[in-house]
Amino acid sequence: MMSFDAWQEIFDTVKHNKLRTFLTGFAVAWGIFMLVVLLGSGRGLEHGVDYQFRDDAVNSIWVSSGQTSVPYKGLQPGRDVRFDNQDYDEVRTRVPGVEYSSARYWIFGSQQVNYKNENGSYSIRAVHPGHQVLERTKVIQGRYLNEFDLRQFRKSAVLGTLVAAALFRDEDPIGKEIRIGGISFKVVGVFDDEGNEREREFIYLPISTAQRTFNGANRVNQILYTTGDASLAKSEEMAGATRRILSVNHTFDPEDQRAIYVNNNVENYQKIVALTSAIRIFVWVVGIGTLLAGVVGVSNIMLVAVRERTREIGIRKALGATPGSIVSLVLQESVLITTVAGYAGLVLGVLVLEGLAKAIPDAAFFRNPQVDIRVAISATVLLVVAGAVAGFFPARRAAAIRPIEALRDE
Amino acid sequence: MIRLRNLHKSYTIGRNRLHVLKGIDLDIGARELVAVMGASGSGKSTLMNILGLLDRFDDGEYTLDGVGMGDLSETRAAQYRSQYIGFVFQSFHLIPFKNAVENVALPLYYQGVPRKDRNERAMTYLEKVGLADRAEHLPSELSGGQQQRVAIARALVAQPKLLLADEPTGALDSATSRDVMKVLQAVQNDGVSVVIITHERDIAHMTDRLIHLVDGRIAGDSRQRRLNPDDVVVEIEARDEPPVPQSAASPATIGMAGTPGTSGSVGTPAIAAEPSPG
Numbered sequence: 001m002m003s004f005d006a007w008q009e010i011f012d013t014v015k016h017n018k019l020r021t022f023l024t025g026f027a028v029a030w031g032i033f034m035l036v037v038l039l040g041s042g043r044g045l046e047h048g049v050d051y052q053f054r055d056d057a058v059n060s061i062w063v064s065s066g067q068t069s070v071p072y073k074g075l076q077p078g079r080d081v082r083f084d085n086q087d088y089d090e091v092r093t094r095v096p097g098v099e100y101s102s103a104r105y106w107i108f109g110s111q112q113v114n115y116k117n118e119n120g121s122y123s124i125r126a127v128h129p130g131h132q133v134l135e136r137t138k139v140i141q142g143r144y145l146n147e148f149d150l151r152q153f154r155k156s157a158v159l160g161t162l163v164a165a166a167l168f169r170d171e172d173p174i175g176k177e178i179r180i181g182g183i184s185f186k187v188v189g190v191f192d193d194e195g196n197e198r199e200r201e202f203i204y205l206p207i208s209t210a211q212r213t214f215n216g217a218n219r220v221n222q223i224l225y226t227t228g229d230a231s232l233a234k235s236e237e238m239a240g241a242t243r244r245i246l247s248v249n250h251t252f253d254p255e256d257q258r259a260i261y262v263n264n265n266v267e268n269y270q271k272i273v274a275l276t277s278a279i280r281i282f283v284w285v286v287g288i289g290t291l292l293a294g295v296v297g298v299s300n301i302m303l304v305a306v307r308e309r310t311r312e313i314g315i316r317k318a319l320g321a322t323p324g325s326i327v328s329l330v331l332q333e334s335v336l337i338t339t340v341a342g343y344a345g346l347v348l349g350v351l352v353l354e355g356l357a358k359a360i361p362d363a364a365f366f367r368n369p370q371v372d373i374r375v376a377i378s379a380t381v382l383l384v385v386a387g388a389v390a391g392f393f394p395a396r397r398a399a400a401i402r403p404i405e406a407l408r409d410e
Numbered sequence: 411m412i413r414l415r416n417l418h419k420s421y422t423i424g425r426n427r428l429h430v431l432k433g434i435d436l437d438i439g440a441r442e443l444v445a446v447m448g449a450s451g452s453g454k455s456t457l458m459n460i461l462g463l464l465d466r467f468d469d470g471e472y473t474l475d476g477v478g479m480g481d482l483s484e485t486r487a488a489q490y491r492s493q494y495i496g497f498v499f500q501s502f503h504l505i506p507f508k509n510a511v512e513n514v515a516l517p518l519y520y521q522g523v524p525r526k527d528r529n530e531r532a533m534t535y536l537e538k539v540g541l542a543d544r545a546e547h548l549p550s551e552l553s554g555g556q557q558q559r560v561a562i563a564r565a566l567v568a569q570p571k572l573l574l575a576d577e578p579t580g581a582l583d584s585a586t587s588r589d590v591m592k593v594l595q596a597v598q599n600d601g602v603s604v605v606i607i608t609h610e611r612d613i614a615h616m617t618d619r620l621i622h623l624v625d626g627r628i629a630g631d632s633r634q635r636r637l638n639p640d641d642v643v644v645e646i647e648a649r650d651e652p653p654v655p656q657s658a659a660s661p662a663t664i665g666m667a668g669t670p671g672t673s674g675s676v677g678t679p680a681i682a683a684e685p686s687p688g
Contacts, residue, residue, distance in 0.1 A: 005525055016507030315503045318464060320492025320520040320568070322485045400484060404464040407503060 010333045024301045025341030028383045031294025032342045035287045035379050036349025036371045042283035044369030046276050057134050058269040063223040069258040081250045081259050083220040095241045101225035102131035105207050107214045111181045115167040124203050126210030134224050142174045142189030149206040157185040160200040164190045235266035299390030306394035313398045314406025323399035330395035338387040342380035411603050412438040417470035430456045432626035443598040445606045445614040448623035458607045462574045463487040492520050496565030500577035502557040504549040510560045511545040517568040535563035555586030575606045588639040591616045
């Protein structure tokens with residue numbers, strides 16, 4: 001059935017029926033093109049949203065201290081809330097569902113850091129090992145901070161890539177001694193961070209060492225932890241539990257929104273996820289609509305094409321064409337046109353997406369539009385099948401009517 | 411070659427049942443040149459369609475080359491058409507987007523002949539009808555007579571045993587008709603049975619046998635000595651040129667063919683009565 005000769009016969013027909021070919025092809029190409037552009041743009045929006053959250057773990061809760069704003073148990077408002085190591089330990093152990101956790105101790109201002117003759121001024125973050133997960137820090141050389149660093153108050157430091165590059169240039173920083181604020185630390189690792197440039201200019205130190213070295217006593221500025229795979233409701237419970245523990249420890253009204261700030265990323269992320277899925281559903285609805293329009297278009301043209309060819313079919317039958325050969329002539333032609341046109345639409349759509357990606361330079365809301373090639377191919381196949389089905393029934397009818405009736409059709 | 415026994419065919423049009431062929435008995439041998447005449451509605455086109463397996467019959471018997479043709483599936487019918495029968499139609503029925511040689515080659519495509527072979531054979535037949543120089547022309551670029559010759563080449567290319575021509579000259583002027591008839595006579599000389607459906611008396615007399623259909627039955631079946639189209643020319647031209655009596659006869663003949671009364675004049679064709687140069 002798929003002989004070379006048969007294809008030549010089809011090419012011949014296609015070549016001589018340019019308008020019909022064009023219309024069929026256009027319906028398919030347009031459908032696929034629109035679908036690809038739509039899905040790709042939708043994906044671009046999703047990527048844009050994901051990019052916003054690329055810096056930190058999306059399932060995390062961040063607690064910062066503030067100032068009380070309402071009187072509570074006879075105490076005046078306006079008191080500073082100051083977290084300490086005990087707060088951190090209690091939150092970590094008593095809030096159910098905490099996965100990774102870390103406290104942050106801020107060493108105010110940037111510190112002079114030098115290695116041999118190189119020096120610069122960098123910000124320090126004193127943290128627990130769990131911070132790596134929370135900040136999505138990628139260790140690219142050596143290791144991150146660990147429990148031993150904390151327990152033994154080791155003077156270990158993990159440098160951001162930019163710090164390492166500035167201080168060490170081509171030298172291997174691992175194991176080297178650097179001085180931070182005049183105190184000697186040993187470099188144990190180098191990290192990268194997908195967040196903004198500033199994230200790569202940090203130096204991480206063990207919080208215990210930093211508290212002791214930089215006069216922090218047991219001060220903690222931020223408590224952060226991940227919630228594992230907690231649902232939104234569960235994460236809200238965890239945030240509530242955290243607030244209650246801290247309100248008892250520091251005697252403030254648990255409802256006081258300014259005494260401490262609990263930032264639930266799960267909640268934020270869920271909102272965005274909901275928005276993204278809304279976008280995705282919308283894109284699919286429109287996409288399927290476009291595809292349906294394409295299916296209807298192709299079907300319509302096939303119906304008309306077969307109708308228009310009734311006489312030709314009659315002639316072919318009089319010359320010895322079997323009904324089967326007529327049906328396969330129509331079908332193969334339809335499949336050929338829709339496949340080629342579908343492919344063209346696909347390529348064109350992808351090109352437009354590429355152009356779009358270049359034209360919109362990494363805007364936060366729209367980046368890296370791409371289309372799932374399997375979806376695009378499935379859509380093309382759907383249109384090809386639709387064209388074939390739409391062609392099949394009238395073709396079979398035309399092939400089945402007696403040639404004399406087909407010939408009479410003027 | 412062809413054997414019909416008590417062949418019946420009726421159409422249902424709306425509520426009415428139209429009995430078109432009312433028991434046809436007919437034998438046509440190999441290498442015969444036969445004309446079937448009849449008024450419109452006499453069933454001659456229906457007869458040809460049934461002979462050509464383009465239409466089914468209701469009752470009776472049709473054997474073609476010894477094979478029964480009752481109750482064929484469309485696929486079988488297509489195979490027999492491809493194998494045995496060539497068609498020439500009044501309106502040529504060339505495929506408009508194929509050029510002359512492609513049109514001629516089409517029946518061979520359906521016989522599974524390889525493309526190169528197909529085109530060579532198609533060219534041979536185009537040469538036979540004198541149109542080798544028009545091989546690349548589309549039907550729309552050919553005159554009516556040329557189109558009909560292409561159609562004849564197409565009907566012959568698959569070397570059928572039977573050529574069915576439905577009003578082959580119906581759309582052509584008299585000079586062109588004559589050319590076409592010459593070709594058809596030559597076809598018969600080459601060994602093909604040719605059945606021509608016509609209502610033109612002149613054309614009918616260029617065959618060896620004249621069958622008259624009246625109202626779905628064979629009303630006359632007579633052998634005759636075929637006229638050479640070149641001889642008839644004179645008559646046709648003579649009739650066209652001199653004014654009064656003959657030119658009036660020409661439309662009258664056609665007009666008579668349209669009335670059932672024609673059957674009475676079967677034995678004495680008008681043209682035979684005129685002096686023949688031979």
